Amino acid sequence: MNQTNLALPLAEKTNIKDWDFENLLLKDIPKKFKTEFSNFFPEDAENKLLLEDGFIMVEEIEAEGITISQTVEPVEESNRLIALNNEKRNSALSVVVEKNTKATLYIVHFSDERSLVHQSHIRLETGAELELIETFMLVGSAESTESYNANIVTKVDVGSNASLNSSVIKLAHHGLVYQTRLTEVHENGRFNGTNFILDYSDMVFEDFAHLVGKGSEANVATMAIADKSQKRNITVRVENFAPHSNGNIVNYGVVKDTAHLAFNGVGKIHKGMNGGDNQQETRLLNLSKVAQAIANPFLLIDEGDITAGHAASIGQIDEEQVYYLMSRGLSKQESEKLIVFGFLAPFANKVTNESLKEELLESIEEKLG
Amino acid sequence: MDVLHISGLRAAIEDKEILKGVNLEVKSGEFHAVMGPNGTGKSTLAQVIMGHPKYEVLAGKITMNDEDVLEMEVDERAKAGLFLAMQYPSEIPGVTNSDFLRMAVRTKMQQEDKRLNLGAFMKELKGKIGDLKMQDDMAARYLNEGFSGGEKKRNEILQLLMLKPKIAVLDEVDSGLDVDALKIVGDAVNSMRSDSFGCLIITHYQRILDYITPDFVHVMMDGRIVKSGDVSLMKKVDSEGYDWIKKEKL
Numbered sequence A: 001m002n003q004t005n006l007a008l009p010l011a012e013k014t015n016i017k018d019w020d021f022e023n024l025l026l027k028d029i030p031k032k033f034k035t036e037f038s039n040f041f042p043e044d045a046e047n048k049l050l051l052e053d054g055f056i057m058v059e060e061i062e063a064e065g066i067t068i069s070q071t072v073e074p075v076e077e078s079n080r081l082i083a084l085n086n087e088k089r090n091s092a093l094s095v096v097v098e099k100n101t102k103a104t105l106y107i108v109h110f111s112d113e114r115s116l117v118h119q120s121h122i123r124l125e126t127g128a129e130l131e132l133i134e135t136f137m138l139v140g141s142a143e144s145t146e147s148y149n150a151n152i153v154t155k156v157d158v159g160s161n162a163s164l165n166s167s168v169i170k171l172a173h174h175g176l177v178y179q180t181r182l183t184e185v186h187e188n189g190r191f192n193g194t195n196f197i198l199d200y201s202d203m204v205f206e207d208f209a210h211l212v213g214k215g216s217e218a219n220v221a222t223m224a225i226a227d228k229s230q231k232r233n234i235t236v237r238v239e240n241f242a243p244h245s246n247g248n249i250v251n252y253g254v255v256k257d258t259a260h261l262a263f264n265g266v267g268k269i270h271k272g273m274n275g276g277d278n279q280q281e282t283r284l285l286n287l288s289k290v291a292q293a294i295a296n297p298f299l300l301i302d303e304g305d306i307t308a309g310h311a312a313s314i315g316q317i318d319e320e321q322v323y324y325l326m327s328r329g330l331s332k333q334e335s336e337k338l339i340v341f342g343f344l345a346p347f348a349n350k351v352t353n354e355s356l357k358e359e360l361l362e363s364i365e366e367k368l369g
Numbered sequence B: 001m002d003v004l005h006i007s008g009l010r011a012a013i014e015d016k017e018i019l020k021g022v023n024l025e026v027k028s029g030e031f032h033a034v035m036g037p038n039g040t041g042k043s044t045l046a047q048v049i050m051g052h053p054k055y056e057v058l059a060g061k062i063t064m065n066d067e068d069v070l071e072m073e074v075d076e077r078a079k080a081g082l083f084l085a086m087q088y089p090s091e092i093p094g095v096t097n098s099d100f101l102r103m104a105v106r107t108k109m110q111q112e113d114k115r116l117n118l119g120a121f122m123k124e125l126k127g128k129i130g131d132l133k134m135q136d137d138m139a140a141r142y143l144n145e146g147f148s149g150g151e152k153k154r155n156e157i158l159q160l161l162m163l164k165p166k167i168a169v170l171d172e173v174d175s176g177l178d179v180d181a182l183k184i185v186g187d188a189v190n191s192m193r194s195d196s197f198g199c200l201i202i203t204h205y206q207r208i209l210d211y212i213t214p215d216f217v218h219v220m221m222d223g224r225i226v227k228s229g230d231v232s233l234m235k236k237v238d239s240e241g242y243d244w245i246k247k248e249k250l
């Protein structure tokens, strides 16, 4: 398909017209083992996968009923960047979790020699339960802090009565990223998506969930910190395509320096999908006078017999709080950091995996400087 | 010996002059009480000593052991040994009382070239929470969030006990306390009495005298200390109010 006929992603509230998504470094490289990878995984991880520049370098799966491959069917090209992904893809991963299988899987994506143009397909069959912790460490060349642009497309299928807890953690990256995920949740299936966007890239990030089965549920929680001159546009959309389905969006953001962070939250309940629920909450903290923190909630409702709501707040650090903490001997910087941690606590406390939580708190600390 | 010295202090908030020339000296080993009608500038004095950013110092000096306090950032004042138990402490959601106190105590110990022993810290914290008859979950709760008025006051005293400053200003720690709490807080403050601790207690009530006997009592009116004396001054104010002082000044 000709990409140019297609539009860019919507990315409302951010002008991405001149963003150079097509500037990808796409050279052929041989598969070779370069890094000591074991420290990317917690010690007790039973199922782990590591992809480096598109090659599977670590594949240790102890659980029965998980099938890994590197062939994926191209996804529907709903915008120019997905078409670009289909055309230039240099990394692919398919994970199928068989009926009634229960497992925890760690996946690390590592790239350092070329742009990552990746597609993941994750499929949970009926009754399967997967805890998926996926980390993107796109470091670029070791000599510079510039990393290569990336394009990441994920398709997720949560079968009936299946349950997926998916954590996506983005670290280190400095380039420009387009990352999108489309999840379909079938009857009585449940999808809990948690996104930690803590890297250094500019990005358009989309997380779309379609509740296609009766009684299905999607909870998408996203935390992003934007600093320096970072620009990031995040859209989370949950659509009720089935009756008695529940959607819930939670966004937490911290903006510093001259950064730009826009959260678009879209809840849509289609006609006839009675008994549905769609809620969203966005909380932003702006640490700078010149940074842009934008909350842009939408609720589109074509059905009467539902419940829905949204709340959004954008706040500054309270000077009284800083004064209070400083009066106990903490420096201004320590005080502000503590207040930001406090702001993020309700989000961080949702993470039940202790080693993951620790790693995240460290990354947040690093990011807050 | 530590000396907090205030002379000719004038300060304003929102361009309104509140302190109109305050002179006061607090030395370690001394307990001072400051009384005065509502709105006369007692809290303003406390906040200016600690360095609240909203207040503007127009004239005068504050020194701690001859060092210029007014030149110091708020945290430097704390590091110099000053402490303020606030009349209206801030709430900090998401930050637990114990995490916060641990950071504050660690900072203080680093300054003294000591290292914080977590076990010892937790033991001391637990002990002091017990002494103050605070609920056990106070350490795990978010700093002042949703605390009742009295709980907040006790939490200020908890911080005082844990941080062991050289000179403390206590702004109405006895207000809003029930009789039992008043005894607990009064005894706790009194337990701090030593040759190396000085205290300025802002209060409206002489009932605090049941637990703490100040060495000096000052009455503040309209931004100045207009009368100083001993405990008998406090008793007189308690029975007769402030009118007689106003008349005396006319």
Ligand SMILES: Nc1ncnc2c1ncn2[C@@H]1O[C@H](COP(=O)(O)OP(=O)(O)OP(=O)(O)O)[C@@H](O)[C@H]1O
Pocket (backbone or CB within 6 Å): B013, B014, B016, B018, B036, B037, B038, B039, B040, B041, B042, B043, B044, B045, B087
């Ligand atoms: N932001 C402000 N803008 C204008 N005036 C203010 C502001 N904050 C305080 N004031 C005024 O400063 C004066 C002194 O207040 P302060 O809190 O120091 O009184 P106080 O002696 O502590 O009274 P109380 O016994 O009621 O605690 C009051 O008249 C108060 O209204």
Ligand SMILES: [Mg+2]
Pocket (backbone or CB within 6 Å): B042, B043, B044, B087, B171, B172
């Ligand atoms: Mg007051």
